[in-house]
Amino acid sequence: SYVLTQPPSVSVAPGQTxxxxxxxxxxxxxxxxxxxxxxxxxxxxxxxNDNDRPxxxxxxxxxxxxxxxATLTISRVEDGDEADYYCQVxxxxxxxxxxxxxGTKVTVL
Amino acid sequence: QVQxxxxxxxxxxxxxxxxxxxxxxxxxxxKYGINWVRQAPGQGLEWMGWINTNTGNxxxxxxxxxxxxxxxxxxxxxxxxxxxxLKAEDTAKYYCARLTSVFGNYHMDVWGHGTTVTVSS
Numbered sequence: 001s002y003v004l005t006q007p008p009s010v011s012v013a014p015g016q017t018x019x020x021x022x023x024x025x026x027x028x029x030x031x032x033x034x035x036x037x038x039x040x041x042x043x044x045x046x047x048x049n050d051n052d053r054p055x056x057x058x059x060x061x062x063x064x065x066x067x068x069x070a071t072l073t074i075s076r077v078e079d080g081d082e083a084d085y086y087c088q089v090x091x092x093x094x095x096x097x098x099x100x101x102x103g104t105k106v107t108v109l
Numbered sequence: 110q111v112q113x114x115x116x117x118x119x120x121x122x123x124x125x126x127x128x129x130x131x132x133x134x135x136x137x138x139x140k141y142g143i144n145w146v147r148q149a150p151g152q153g154l155e156w157m158g159w160i161n162t163n164t165g166n167x168x169x170x171x172x173x174x175x176x177x178x179x180x181x182x183x184x185x186x187x188x189x190x191x192x193x194x195l196k197a198e199d200t201a202k203y204y205c206a207r208l209t210s211v212f213g214n215y216h217m218d219v220w221g222h223g224t225t226v227t228v229s230s
Contacts, residue, residue: 042204043217086154090216100155
């Protein structure tokens with residue numbers, strides 16, 4: 001099964017760039033997906049297949065992978081980007097399919 | 110547009126059962142699976158499992174085998190999560206989310222608003 005490791009928190013000033021990492025053991029050819037969850041709201045898909053954006057997600061959010069680490073980058077951070085962000089991989093073991101990272105809280109200073 | 114509308118909050122006593130619903134609209138129900146995701150208060154997202162809406166076959170994460178049952182009513186494009194023998198630790202928000210695949214990679218592209226279950230005596 002996959003273990004996804006995220007930093008608990010990231011702080012960033014408005015207008016700066018935030019990078020949220022997701023360490024994935026044995027990532028291989030699997031894709032990483034990212035979800036944004038604002039307080040009191042349901043999660044929203046913001047990146048799928050490592051670096052694709054669903055319609056309506058601003059270009060300021062982008063994804064990348066290198067080796068066993070996936071990164072969500074938020075450029076020109078705005079107050080509205082303050083949220084929890086979760087990475088996710090769809091695993092190969094039937095009972096560990098939809099594995100989530102533990103989440104990273106992004107705080108806009 | 111694609112929507113997943115979940116049933117309202119539930120307050121239950123320990124040992125009781127609860128059945129949550131997730132009514133879908135705006136797409137062909139049997140073309141996309143439905144995931145269930147739990148979020149305990151102040152905690153992260155925990156994948157519970159998913160149900161194949163074409164075959165009705167459920168898959169449960171290891172920790173959710175036993176008291177948790179996924180089911181469907183295809184006539185009304187609705188998925189259900191039933192939890193039996195409720196415990197205080199089941200207090201959480203439960204989300205349904207549509208499972209989609211792009212180039213063989215699965216993710217959850219549309220989410221319900223969640224149902225809060227509170228278990229308390």
